[in-house]
Amino acid sequence: MRYFRIFVLHFQQAFENRGRSFIWLLLAVINPLLVLSYWIGVYHSQNGGIAGWALSSVTSYYFLLMFAGSFLIAHVEYDVAVHDIQEGGLVKYLLKPFSYFWYYFLGELPWRMIQGLFSLTILFIFSLFLGKFVQLVSTPELILAAIIISLLGFILSFIFKMILGFTAFWLTDFHGVQSIFEIIILVFAGFVMPLEFYPALIEGIAKVLPFAYMVYYPVIALQGKLDLVSLLQVVGMQLVWIFAFLAVYKLMWSKGVRSFTGVGQ
Amino acid sequence: MKHYLRIYKRLFILNFSMLTAYRGNFVNYLISGSIWGVFSILSMVLITANVTEVLGWKRHEILVLTGVSQIVMGIQHMFFSSNFERFPLYIQQGKLDSYLLKPVDAQVLVSVWLIRIISFSRLIIAGAFLGYLIIAYKLPVTIWTILGFIPLIICSVIILYSIWLMVTTLTIWFTRLSNIPEVLYSISAVMRFPPEVYREVTFFLFFFLFPLLLIGATPAKQLLGQLTATSLGITLLFAVVLLVVSRKFWLFALRSYTSASS
Numbered sequence: 270m271r272y273f274r275i276f277v278l279h280f281q282q283a284f285e286n287r288g289r290s291f292i293w294l295l296l297a298v299i300n301p302l303l304v305l306s307y308w309i310g311v312y313h314s315q316n317g318g319i320a321g322w323a324l325s326s327v328t329s330y331y332f333l334l335m336f337a338g339s340f341l342i343a344h345v346e347y348d349v350a351v352h353d354i355q356e357g358g359l360v361k362y363l364l365k366p367f368s369y370f371w372y373y374f375l376g377e378l379p380w381r382m383i384q385g386l387f388s389l390t391i392l393f394i395f396s397l398f399l400g401k402f403v404q405l406v407s408t409p410e411l412i413l414a415a416i417i418i419s420l421l422g423f424i425l426s427f428i429f430k431m432i433l434g435f436t437a438f439w440l441t442d443f444h445g446v447q448s449i450f451e452i453i454i455l456v457f458a459g460f461v462m463p464l465e466f467y468p469a470l471i472e473g474i475a476k477v478l479p480f481a482y483m484v485y486y487p488v489i490a491l492q493g494k495l496d497l498v499s500l501l502q503v504v505g506m507q508l509v510w511i512f513a514f515l516a517v518y519k520l521m522w523s524k525g526v527r528s529f530t531g532v533g534q
Numbered sequence: 535m536k537h538y539l540r541i542y543k544r545l546f547i548l549n550f551s552m553l554t555a556y557r558g559n560f561v562n563y564l565i566s567g568s569i570w571g572v573f574s575i576l577s578m579v580l581i582t583a584n585v586t587e588v589l590g591w592k593r594h595e596i597l598v599l600t601g602v603s604q605i606v607m608g609i610q611h612m613f614f615s616s617n618f619e620r621f622p623l624y625i626q627q628g629k630l631d632s633y634l635l636k637p638v639d640a641q642v643l644v645s646v647w648l649i650r651i652i653s654f655s656r657l658i659i660a661g662a663f664l665g666y667l668i669i670a671y672k673l674p675v676t677i678w679t680i681l682g683f684i685p686l687i688i689c690s691v692i693i694l695y696s697i698w699l700m701v702t703t704l705t706i707w708f709t710r711l712s713n714i715p716e717v718l719y720s721i722s723a724v725m726r727f728p729p730e731v732y733r734e735v736t737f738f739l740f741f742f743l744f745p746l747l748l749i750g751a752t753p754a755k756q757l758l759g760q761l762t763a764t765s766l767g768i769t770l771l772f773a774v775v776l777l778v779v780s781r782k783f784w785l786f787a788l789r790s791y792t793s794a795s796s
Contacts, residue, residue, distance in 0.1 A: 286710065288711055289712070292713045292717055296717060296720050303724055303727065306731045306734070306739070307588070309731070309735055310589045310727075310728070310731040311585050311588050313589065313734055314589055315587075319584050441558055442559050442562040445562035447566075448565075455577075461580060466584065
């Protein structure tokens with residue numbers, strides 16, 4: 270019940286700040302639209318697709334990327350690293366009778382839900398007016414699998430961002446690490462372009478790293494580009510990464526809290 | 535004017551001391567700033583890897599546009615971005631009072647207080663990239679080309695500054711939207727792509743983004759030896775008009791500033 274209360278309180282806060290949510294949504298929308306405009310120009314300038322992708326696949330990819338950017342990527346690392354660890358705010362959570370992990374998870378979920386809802390509305394409007402440019406998964410079992418992959422993608426990104434925040438237990442300045450991983454996620458999660466468009470080496474690396482399982486695979490699953498076997502493989506890999514990250518999370522938390530000093534709280 | 539230059543010199547020294555006070559931070563910011571600079575260029579190299587021409591722009595011309603955009607953004611980051619990032623907080627917390635009460639123009643103070651000297655690394659990266667393109671593609675760049683290029687870059691910075699000022703000024707009315715500067719970073723990225731790209735999608739988008747599209751395209755055309763008198767005239771006109779309009783808008787918005795119990 271207390272976790273439900275935490276969720277409701279954060280939902281109220283997120284809903285109260287829906288103007289800010291809308292601005293964050295704009296951030297998730299603008300970049301894919303800009304890159305998409307470029308690809309439309311590319312497809313109009315040359316014959317044939319790129320890496321076997323037709324223009325409608327590319328447009329669907331970037332439209333869904335807006336949804337993925339606003340719903341699937343958690344943004345908890347700054348609060349964990351700066352407000353809690355560096356400024357000492359962690360003290361108040363250590364003294365409370367609930368899990369730090371679940372507090373943040375239930376605090377982040379409403380923000381993602383509201384922004385995801387905004388982006389779904391935009392996606393719906395796009396599909397009304399630009400129907401042939403929005404290809405979505407259609408059969409019930411593939412839809413279910415795509416939804417599961419999306420949820421696992423969010424969980425994966427959440428745990429990873431918590432781990433990223435925990436690096437502040439040992440680093441005095443979090444800014445550099447945050448920037449580096451922001452760029453790594455942009456490149457390897459598929460925010461720049463579909464992984465198939467990269468040179469073979471980068472594509473190979475991207476498909477091994479966990480970041481593609483946060484955004485890229487959920488997006489192509491929602492597009493209906495994966496069959497049931499591939500979808501199950503993706504779910505399997507997501508679970509492997511989630512358990513691996515959970516192990517790292519527990520290790521960093523237990524060691525980090527011991528080295529943590531909260532002064533003047 | 536002399537008075538303002540003296541203040542700016544003092545601000546520059548203070549910002550430099552702040553930067554070098556913590557060596558760890560200095561190295562950290564240098565690395566993260568440089569990584570973003572390299573990423574902005576590399577992402578365009580990757581995006582254009584499979585492409586020879588887009589709506590009349592050859593691949594190397596798009597890359598020149600990328601380099602030029604990075605120079606403009608580097609200057610913007612160095613002199614103005616941090617100030618615009620902080621501006622919504624001045625409004626939210628009522629700190630603008632302290633700037634309004636000083637015997638110096640408040641717009642100047644809130645725009646130039648912080649100088650992110652470390653962003654100079656982005657200018658070096660972008661400059662080196664442009665230098666490479668000029669040599670590798672044997673672009674016909676002379677000393678006259680460069681002399682024409684510098685004032686155009688200044689015009690581009692003026693256009694970008696004016697747009698950022700007008701948008702952040704909105705927080706005087708919409709105090710909760712403290713994340714508005716983040717949108718400015720995103721929307722400024724439109725200049726990375728050729729303007730024709732947006733015209734191809736819809737004329738409305740092209741029309742709406744037009745001033746931002748001039749920022750990268752006009753100096754890039756100058757470097758490529760393709761600048762026409764019309765584009766030059768339009769860019770100059772936009773720089774002057776937007777600077778005046780943003781100033782008027784700022785003064786108009788200040789009338790609605792209510793402070794915050796400070």
